Amino acid sequence: ETGVTQSPTHLIKTRGQQVTLRCSSQSGHNTVSWYQQALGQGPQFIFQYYREEENGRGNFPPRFSGLQFPNYSSELNVNALELDDSALYLCASSLVFGGPSTDTQYFGPGTRLTVL
């Protein structure tokens, strides 16, 4: 069984640029959630994808968008990067039967994004 993986590990961008972060779900999982973790803070929910559709969103602007693919891997895209977007981005996958519900989430190691 393969755990949740994320790429890249680290990334440096400049303000105004766009970035794509990738997440590979744990084998057999059908749901992916993305979180932003600023330094010294807990993870903040960005959005969740269930069976390739967005299934809930936190308080993040539309320039944060995502995709989930048929193999349940996922991307997080951030446009028009701002300095405050510098953070650790975590994805978490889980297996949900019959519809969205709370179940154990397995986290990836994260991608550290620095915006200069």
Added chain:
Amino acid sequence: AQRVTQPEKLLSVFKGAPVELKCNYSYSGSPELFWYVQYSRQRLQLLLRHISRESIKGFTADLNKGETSFHLKKPFAQEEDSAMYYCALSSGGYQKVTFGTGTKLQVIP
């Protein structure tokens, strides 16, 4: 709006001493509460959830709806318990999980 408060950024205890990590929440419905742990150089992982009513690594947590608390307890701290602990709350029909800011537990040998 849902909110999770962990009042202590750092909690230092001696090995063998009891541990209590505090967590208070704000939510109008019936929440699901969790404790997540992050050991040094490891990824965030679920420690326990209130609906399971289980003890993991000697830790327990009881949901007190009257006090809106979900404190994490262990009677005798061990050095390997040193880690970052996050209390989290989930609600609604999807897995939006609201995390607290975390408490760093430091167990002194």
